[in-house]
Amino acid sequence: MNLLRNLSLTAMLAISALAADLQGIPLKDIDGKETSLKAYEGKVVLVVNVASKCGLTPQYEALEKLYRQHKDKGLVIVGFPCNDFLGQEPGSAEEIKTFCSTKYNVTFPLMAKLHVKGSEQHPLYAALTGKDAKFPGDIEWNFGKFLLGKDGEVLHRFSPRTKPDDASVVSAIEAALKAK
DSSP states (O other): HHHHHHHHHHHHHHHHHHHHHHSOOOEEEETTEEEGGGGTTTTTEEOOOOEESTTTHHOOOOOOOOOOOOHGTTEEEEEEOOOTTTOOOOEEEEHHHHHHHHHOOOOOOOOOOOOOOSOOOOHHHHHHHHTTTTSSSSSSSOOOOOOOOOSSSEEEEEEHHHHHHSSSHHHOOOOOHHHH
16 A cells, blocks of 8 residues: 555656746747746647648637637637748747737737657657656647647647637636636
């Protein structure tokens, strides 16, 4: 019984450490300012790798709608522009900001462009997708989504083709917002 309790405690500590590690990974916002996911501590965070010239780009509209519906309840959507898939995010930070705000009225936070795969993979995505991650495996395409709980723990991973307003995404977000 003691062994089982110790193993359970060890597993909980490992999960807690991974969440803290994710929140502490240095990032830059779209304006080049230093930040991290720690800025959203205590909030439910949907991490999404985004692109402006992709067949899935219209997901920006559903992401923004989801953000506006739930931001006052504690949801933050964080977009990570990425040019790893057929060069579908070739723009500069200013071009990306302009595109997102004028075409889709995006108000959720955008980060600096980064790599989600390959030899230049950003540490955040290495932690989200690496062999020790809760949902390991390479990012398949633009608009892959990870849902983080209020404590920074990864709760769900959704494929790029799963739309932000899909019932599975919405129910996962609502459950995470209600969790203590």
